[in-house]
Amino acid sequence: MGLKERIRSKKVSVGIIGLGYVGLPLAVEFAKAGLKVIGFDVQKEKVDLVNKGDSYIDDVKASELREVVDSGKLKAITDEKFLGRVDAVCICVPTPLDKHGQPDISYVKASTKQVAKHLQKGQLVILESTTYPGTTREVILPILGKGGGKVGKDFYLAFSPERVDPGNKKYHTGNTPKVVGGVTPRCTELAAELYKTFNPKIHQVSSPDIAEMEKILENTFRIVNVSMINEIALLCDRLKIDVWEVIEAAATKPYGFMPFYPGPGIGGHCIPIDPFYLVWKARETGFYPRFIELAGEINNMMPHYIMTKVNYALNKVKKPLRGAKILVLGVAYKKDIRDYRESPALNVIKLLKHKGALVEYHDSYVPEFDDVHGTGLKMKSIPKLTKEKLAGADCVLITTDHSDYDWNMILDSAQLIVDTRNAIKDRKSKKVYRF
Numbered sequence: 001m002g003l004k005e006r007i008r009s010k011k012v013s014v015g016i017i018g019l020g021y022v023g024l025p026l027a028v029e030f031a032k033a034g035l036k037v038i039g040f041d042v043q044k045e046k047v048d049l050v051n052k053g054d055s056y057i058d059d060v061k062a063s064e065l066r067e068v069v070d071s072g073k074l075k076a077i078t079d080e081k082f083l084g085r086v087d088a089v090c091i092c093v094p095t096p097l098d099k100h101g102q103p104d105i106s107y108v109k110a111s112t113k114q115v116a117k118h119l120q121k122g123q124l125v126i127l128e129s130t131t132y133p134g135t136t137r138e139v140i141l142p143i144l145g146k147g148g149g150k151v152g153k154d155f156y157l158a159f160s161p162e163r164v165d166p167g168n169k170k171y172h173t174g175n176t177p178k179v180v181g182g183v184t185p186r187c188t189e190l191a192a193e194l195y196k197t198f199n200p201k202i203h204q205v206s207s208p209d210i211a212e213m214e215k216i217l218e219n220t221f222r223i224v225n226v227s228m229i230n231e232i233a234l235l236c237d238r239l240k241i242d243v244w245e246v247i248e249a250a251a252t253k254p255y256g257f258m259p260f261y262p263g264p265g266i267g268g269h270c271i272p273i274d275p276f277y278l279v280w281k282a283r284e285t286g287f288y289p290r291f292i293e294l295a296g297e298i299n300n301m302m303p304h305y306i307m308t309k310v311n312y313a314l315n316k317v318k319k320p321l322r323g324a325k326i327l328v329l330g331v332a333y334k335k336d337i338r339d340y341r342e343s344p345a346l347n348v349i350k351l352l353k354h355k356g357a358l359v360e361y362h363d364s365y366v367p368e369f370d371d372v373h374g375t376g377l378k379m380k381s382i383p384k385l386t387k388e389k390l391a392g393a394d395c396v397l398i399t400t401d402h403s404d405y406d407w408n409m410i411l412d413s414a415q416l417i418v419d420t421r422n423a424i425k426d427r428k429s430k431k432v433y434r435f
């Protein structure tokens, strides 16, 4: 039986490299569809948690994870040798920027080398990590082809971007349409067949480059629009116009407008990073994508603006920022998730501390954090958000509007509030400062 037929009859095994925000939900979807899945991660703690059925990803329900682990459909390991025993491999490793803001594809290269070492005839390899256009053909293919195998004949290679939106209650890995672009038509066909086992909506494109580029287009669209609305928010602040009311009104237009909302800046492992993979690639051709650079500049200055807003609010009540007690609410980069990577709240905290403010934070999703690769901050959340804690702060700064916050209690108890998320709807209170 050929690979396509075996996929159709679900007689295939899949290896997932990297059991993070992308890899774990994907592994669970394949396992729920009845495929045998082996998850591979270099972090033993994650592997142990998966095998215990303990989910560390908000979007993966512990009950679902436990079910596929208990039924033997999903097993996690740290031993790369399994790569030679699966029919297909999905690579879901990080693609960060290095300290000079350049793409760091070292994780992708390292895991591809692992795959190459164990590559079997007829194996299908799919890259899911977001990266610049050309990576699959220019970086992955030569590594896999080193052993003399021919793509489309001896092994198959495709790119299929993950589109998971952490915290999204409606769309997840299992029901978000999947874009697939193979190096050859046969590669596309097989990769599409594999994803069809759990997702009926597959969009095939003519090459991996198209799939790589479309993913960065999605993320560029978001960074540009969020940064644009942040700039509008800064302008409205100067004009003393409530930007939130402006957006609400504009959003009544049934066509040609899509609301984006201001905030302390963009966070997470995708939107603030991926578009700069494209900027780097574009420079190779002597092209400078100005929209992305400008969006990045605006995004990067938002934490500084929030710090000055706190300073302004304290000044109104005749308090200096130095020595002021600031209670920050929410350090996750967006509501109802525990991911704090690239979170603007951390940059705001760093700036406030630098000015001599005494900063504490509360976040029930992030009881502690160690931002060793970013701001260098390491902090623990206050255990409980009480009226006393709120009243004791010179300023309460809302950076993430988690659904479990009691906004009425916060408004009633706090002395002064800077709200970057429009969480407090009361427009009459004189103690609330927003954009």
Ligand SMILES: NC(=O)c1ccc[n+]([C@@H]2O[C@H](COP(=O)([O-])OP(=O)(O)OC[C@H]3O[C@@H](n4cnc5c(N)ncnc54)[C@H](O)[C@@H]3O)[C@@H](O)[C@H]2O)c1
Binding pocket: 017, 018, 019, 020, 021, 022, 023, 040, 041, 042, 043, 046, 092, 093, 094, 095, 107, 110, 111, 128, 129, 130, 131, 162, 163, 164, 165, 166, 268, 269, 270, 274
């Ligand atoms: N987080 C998101 O919302 C999201 C959404 C869409 C796309 N993406 C993209 O998906 C990719 C993965 O992102 P993520 O958020 O899942 O990252 P993550 O850090 O949550 O997970 C990556 C995992 O890969 C593991 N890993 C690293 N090198 C490895 C190796 N050589 N072998 C085995 N395991 C290895 C790490 O230990 C980690 O557990 C990135 O390219 C990202 O841009 C992320």
